[in-house]
Amino acid sequence: MTRIFVPADSAARSVGADEVVAALAALLPDATIVRNGSRGLLWLEPLVEIETADGRIAYGPIQPADVPGLARALGGDGSHPRRLGSIDDHPWLASQERLTFARVGVIDPLDRDDFTAHGGLAGLRASLGMDGGEVVAAVTASGLRGRGGAGFPAGLKWDTVRKAEGPRKFVCVNADEGDSGTFADRMLMEGDPFTLLEGMTIAGLAVGAAEGLVYVRSEYPDAIATLQRAIDIARDAGWLGADVLGSGRPFDVMVRVGAGSYVCGEETAMLESLEGKRGVVRAKPPLPAISGLFGLPTLISNVLTIAAVPFVLERGPEAYAAFGTGRSLGTQVFQLGGNVRQGGIVETGFGITLADLVHGYGAGTLSGRPVRAVQVGGPLGSYLPADALDVPMDYEALAAAGGMLGHGGVVVFDDTVDMAEQARFAMEFCAEESCGKCTPCRIGSTRGVEVIDRILAGDHPEANRILLIDLCEVMRDGSLCAMGGLTPQPVLSAIERFGEDFDRSGHDDR
Template sequence: MKVFVPADAAARACGADAVAAAVVSAAALRGIAVELVRNGTRGMVWLEPLVEIETPEGRIGFGPMTPADVPALFDAPDSHPKALGLTEEIPFFKRQTRLTFARCGRIDPLSLSEYAAEGGWAGLRAAIAKPPAEVVEEILASGLRGRGGAGFPTGLKWRTVLGAKAAQKYIVCNADEGDSGSFADRMLIEGDPFTLIEGMAIAAHAVGATRGYVYMRSEYPDATRILAAAIASATEAGIIGERLLGTGAPFQLELRVGAGAYVCGEETSMLNSLEGKRGVVRAKPPLPALQGLFGQPTVVNNVLSLAAVPWIMAHGGAAYEAIGVGRSRGTIPLQIAGNVKYGGLFETGFGITLGEIVNEVAGGTASGRPVKAVQVGGPLGAYHPTSDFGLEFCYECFSDQGGLVGHAGMVVHDEGADMAALARFAMEFCAIESCGTCTPCRIGAQRGMETLDRLIAGDASALPLIEDLCETMKLGSLCALGGFTPYPVLSAIRHFPEEFIPVREAAE
């Protein structure tokens, strides 16, 4: 009997370890031989711990499980009160287009044989069989854009590094996932780490890099442990290390853990941290693609960008480009959090509307009260009211509305949310996390908090001041922290003026 109990951090926080122990104990009492697999999560967090049993028809899900629910798995599974049927037929899961997360939750994260059996390394083999320039062109043809922030075309970054002349080049994966409502990087690393390793290996071949680094946030101990084990396993198996798959150039991969600074999610701050320096923003130019880590040409990509690469190389850029809308191609792993019935990871093609995500996929609010606002793109993303629910999920659509897709994390708020307080929090967050390099961010965030306090207290003269200050921060900050902080503030004032008393008085 094969039983799956996730070892994902979210599942463990919900009691998965105790459930796993109960499975072993209950099976032993009944003399039943059980193969227990600690897989990654399927992404349906409201069902965690989600236990699955392998059957000839497919895997049957049960959840959310407690240790007390386990004995019935062996005694009467067909009539179990928490039986969900075939896991992949659950509506939330069935509606997805799973490319990047296709293996997550299906396999033992550290099993090289299971990874290979599910199509692993096919993309790397296809890439090594091509000249580097052809690999870069395939990524360009796919339309893949950065999944961590501004959505810069991945292939253009790779082409720049490929064309740079240097004795040493680097691949750096930014796994410093610090945005509120974001958890896809962690989920991918904990559930399918070899996908990230494969993506980085393909990137190394494409641009001529021989060394790579993954910069992990310190708050992810499970992901750190699993990725370290996966790197060691892949190196020992000869997949990376002295020769890529035993035939290509060398590619040494290392894992580094940061110290918890939010600003190190910005690529140049992260590079400084990797070099052992203080994590502060570098002025551009020069671009990291030309002078990055240790002054050498460097590809810096997010986890999800690199993890999308193996599928593209295995199936072709055209197949990936065929999904999506406009200049937003392929799939986007949405991270749905906040006040929702069905929170979790939902991978789908670009083009789904914000209203579909909140009302249909997420099932509306868990509280049952009407939705008031959805913050998309992390703590620096704009607040979108229900009037924006027709907005298609794509880079340009959100940019046109004064927002951003960012890491595709979203936090849903119901009508009880205090928008003025949330807007002020964005400024406070920036003030606390600013590295202090540039004046608009260092000073602007502090003055922004003070000005918002005046506005909220009833000082109408503070309204033009906060608007001017926000525009200065957007234009003058060196990195996204200061440049995007005005988004939640301005969107809250624009869409919810009744919560800012002076705005209402000025309109009257």
């Protein structure tokens, strides 16, 4: 019985994967159709894979109208204009270093036997033979840093929570992946949710927490549903619950759903939201590691950070630290989006250049026009001009180049982009999403929109440009969290590197 894989990933579904499945099921009633995650070659979705003696042979993109021809091809020698050959040998995939995403797109996300057959639970089992301090030491030695944006050493945070005193402790995973251009958390939760649960369990047992919460944004209904089902399955299997894998130690996970607020991706706003309140940022200190959810010690971690942990425990910290460069060790799950021909997931060691991502993996723009700007690290990240893409993608090198890695999102723009509009949007977005607690962010963002409008209207443009830069400094230095503190990055980078877009005098009569 032939096995056919068609992703249930929401990106694949957005371009017709469900309709392809319906067409395949009607024409090939004897085939078993597995809804896997996406391999991350998103421009090829819906990507259909057929299990053969020569491995999984991929066809893509396949639309419902292509299915009759595909069915005929499968009945014959398999040749088809959309045939891509063995997916594992596809150069886009074969050249990557997939540690965190090793199983995404390969397995049935909710088949626990498939998960364990592909190495699942090995990290957790290894950790059960160690005491908490040893697990923390392994995470520290791996060099793993927080993938949410700040790049804080994970082991140091784990150690702080482990040593914190409290009647209860929590592990809170931040899956409020609101940065435009990022979708790796979503794809992992949809494509390999057990890995996230495994990483959380390792973390919880190591730091002494019995309760885990995953805060998932409401824009991700498929991820929420998949994760919820994975939790139920893991409980039934004894992977979660009062007696994790027969260890006698408890750990359980619950999902909490966000309600449409970008700032709730900031860790303290997320804690407020988890407590059921308005998502207003807290002042730090106290650190959440000491006084977090309900005032108790809380390990807050990004999805990708936690999902890297099973590999570290299974293969050892040295194996993880063998990837990457300098102080940015391991792999980063880069996400290529925007105006890019080949968008998707590129997991590889830190140090790959932005040019390799944009021009190599990305193959340039979707429109075919020249690349003009690349925004790295989400809506709060800088815009880099096309001639500055030789920067290596690691925390320090990118910071030195005036950029920010953020959550690893890379958004490509072609030469039709109006960078003054993008700068204005950054301020507008901040005004819309600011939690309102601190003045520079709450008021500065609205003033920022107004000042940019005046510059573009030709109203004392030079004086207003200086005012805008001054405003950006106040927001950067005076805001309570990264929302107001980093909004100046896209604005200032647009002014500094694309200043000509702010001068409307030559081609605008306003």
